[in-house]
Amino acid sequence: MSIGMGTGAGAGTGMGTGSILIVEDDRALNRGVALVFSREGMKALQAYDLKTAREIFAASAPDLIILDINLPDGDGFDFCKAVRASSSVPIVFLTANDMEADIVTGFELGGDDYVTKPFSLMVLRARVMAALRRAGAGGGGNRVAVGDMVFDFDRMEFSKQGQAVQLSAREQKLLRKLVANKGHILTREQLMESLYPGDADFVDENALTVAVGRLRGKLEDDPASPAYIKTVYGLGYLWTGGAGK
Secondary structure (H helix, E strand, O other): OOEEOOOOOOOOOOOOOOEEEEEOOOHHHHHHHHHHHHHOOOEEEEEOOHHHHHHHHHHHOOOEEEEOOEEOOEEHHHHHHHHHOOOOOOEEEEEOOOOHHHHHHHHHOOOOEEEEOOEEHHHHHHHHHHHHHHOOOOOOOOEEEEOOEEEEOOOOEEEEOOEEOOOOHHHHHHHHHHHHOOOOOEEHHHHHHHHOOOOHHHOOOHHHHHHHHHHHHHHOOOOOOOOOEEEEOOOEEEEOOOOOO
C-alpha cells in the first residue's frame, strides 16, 4: 500500500493536544499514520478491528476518528452510523473503496471527509486539521448525549431523563470543559482559569468546589457518590462519561 512518506507531513505547524482514534487493520499503515499525529502532539489511539474501536471510543471519547471501511470483523459504515447515534465527533474515512457510491454513502452516514488509498500523508494531515477546525478543535460536538442526559450547548438546553435541567452560565462553562476533556484529569488551576479567565488568582478557590457540587447535584443520581464528575484527590476533577459507574 502506497502512502506519501516524503511529503513533509508533520513538519513545523503543530496541531496541539487531543486524541485521534485510528481504525485500520493494516498494522504498518496504522502505525505510520499514528506516528504522524503523535509527532504533532496528538494522542494516537489504535484499533485494528471494530471490536477494539468500539471499546476505545466508549472509554476515551477521541477528538477525531480516522476510519477504514473494510475491517476484519465488520463494516466501517456500520461503525460510523453507531457513532453518529450519540456523537458528532469528526470522522474521516481512509479507505481503498474509491467507488462514487461508497464515497456518497460515507458522507450520507455522517462522515466529514473521505480519503482514498493510496494517499499522501500531507493531504491526510491537512484534511484532519480542517475537520478538527470545523469541529472547534475537538470539543466532541455542541450536542452531546450521555446516558439519560442530553447537553445542547448551542441552545443552552440540558435535560436528564427527558426533564429540563437549569444550569447557570458558569455551570454550563464548567460542564462543557469537563465533557470536552472526557477521560482526562483537569487540574483545579485549569478549571479556575476556564471559569474565571484572568481573575482566577483573585477568586476564592472554594468557589470551584461549590460549582462542582452544584453541578453534581443537578446531574448525578447520587451526588455523594458521583458516577460522572470524579474527584482526583490532590489534582482536580475527571469527567468519566459514566464509564465504570
